[in-house]
Amino acid sequence: MKIRISQIIRMVLTMVWVFLTVIGWLYPFSVEQVQADDQTPPSTEEFLEPVFPMTTVEPDQELEGQTPLYNVPLALNPHDHFYFARPIAFDSNTAPSRDFGYGFYYPEETEVHTGVDIGSPMYKPVLAAGDGQVVFTGFGLMNGGGDINDPYGLAILIRHSFSYEDKTIYTVYAHLDSSEVEKGQIVKMGEEIGKIGLTGNTSGPHVHFEVRIEDSKGGRVQNPELWMAPPVGSGVLAGSLKSTFGYFLSAQKLWLKSLDTGFKYEITTYAPVKHIYADDYFKENFVIGDIPGGEYEISMIYKNKWFRYNLTIAPGTVNFVSFEGMNGFKTGLTSTTNEEDFLQ
Ligand SMILES: [Zn+2]
Known part of the structure; x- marks a missing residue:
């Protein structure tokens, strides 16, 4: 009887292991980065004179x-x-x-x-x-x-x-x-x-x-x-990089590559500090200035996985991109940024 119970337990454990392995296999593919076509600029709910x-x-x-x-x-x-x-x-x-x-x-x-x-x-x-x-x-x-x-x-x-x-x-x-x-x-x-x-x-x-x-x-x-x-023809990219659960990713490396020239910027997000270091509106944790206007690919590694996203840098203005962990990149401001997000 004892032997049978242990056999059943082993079988159940094997099934659980197989199930988890299959989920583990499927999961990374199911969250593959989608090239969103939503290129809406930050909301302009109020015009600040x-x-x-x-x-x-x-x-x-x-x-x-x-x-x-x-x-x-x-x-x-x-x-x-x-x-x-x-x-x-x-x-x-x-x-x-x-x-x-x-x-x-x-x-x-x-x-x-x-x-x-x-x-x-x-x-x-x-x-x-x-x-x-x-x-x-x-x-x-x-x-x-x-x-x-x-x-x-x-x-x-x-x-x-x-x-x-x-x-x-x-x-x-x-x-x-x-x-x-x-x-x-x-x-x-x-x-x-x-x-x-x-x-x-x-x-x-x-x-x-x-x-x-x-x-x-x-x-x-x-x-x-x-x-x-910025220089004429160039723009600025500000961004907020957060984990899936909404915490700012500090000292995170990311890259911005020009799809026209291949020129690559490497940047690191801000150190883990409070929001006094960010813009009141953008609440960014990185900025790249002096970027010639054009098409770019932004990329980073999060949880051992590459995320890539194409965006346009418009000259003479602040362009904005956000990253939210497994949800990946998107353009436009996130609505959920609040003070607690900065406390780490
Ligand atoms: Zn200095």
């Missing part, structure tokens, strides 16, 4: 071999807010480094990158990204007291003469060799305020550029790539 009048998309000037930047302010869509020019002269490289973007972090350190780094030769001019007033210049932006070892090095903080949804906007320019402005000075967009240097926590000459909302101390930084007008 920018402080600026809408601008026409006209390049400032034509320089040989250089793609000019769109004039600011630029807001082709209600939630765009390209209010800033680049902090570097137009005839230089003005693209932020992709190797250490906004929201990146070194796992062995606790510091998250709160701005973008734009590489430049030493002593090149650093320019005010918008009209405003200098509220700080010198060492000690983070630590105070003129600390010569401050991570920002010699830095400038500008409070701008315009706002966004009644919120004050500040920009930071760090690691300078010299500052050419004084506290209280009024500056115009494009005005030289200092020179590129190597002060503070930096491994090479560049300007660290930061956008701070409301809080001059940086409690509500945002991704500058959502605030600086």
Whole structure:
């Protein structure tokens, strides 16, 4: 009798094993990524009036071999807010480094990158990204007291003469060799305020550029790539990458490949931090700026499976894509993003 029961149990277990194996086989195929044809842009349930009048998309000037930047302010869509020019002269490289973007972090350190780094030769001019007033210049932006070892090095903080949804906007320019402005000075967009240097926590000459909302101390930084007008013909891609259960995927690698040129961007989503680091509307956890308009394939690996999705980058605006675990990619904003999603 005992032998029979154990045989039955073994048979049942075998059947369960076979059943699970078959399900396991079928499952990955059943969730194969669907190329959705839904290309609807983010919902525009309310038109938020920018402080600026809408601008026409006209390049400032034509320089040989250089793609000019769109004039600011630029807001082709209600939630765009390209209010800033680049902090570097137009005839230089003005693209932020992709190797250490906004929201990146070194796992062995606790510091998250709160701005973008734009590489430049030493002593090149650093320019005010918008009209405003200098509220700080010198060492000690983070630590105070003129600390010569401050991570920002010699830095400038500008409070701008315009706002966004009644919120004050500040920009930071760090690691300078010299500052050419004084506290209280009024500056115009494009005005030289200092020179590129190597002060503070930096491994090479560049300007660290930061956008701070409301809080001059940086409690509500945002991704500058959502605030600086792109080069003419280029757009910006913002995205939110979440697990199947709606949690943000931090430090997740993804790729964006041009279907026209084959050029490939590699990007990592933001470090595990709270939503103060994301845009109020997009609630993104990655941004790629300066992307020439056209057709692209976005891809990533999630749970050992490749997900691929085709999308269009429209120039002069923020394009948006979301990923929700086994549901894959889709364009348009998700409706379920809330504060709890950011708590990890
Ligand atoms: Zn930096």
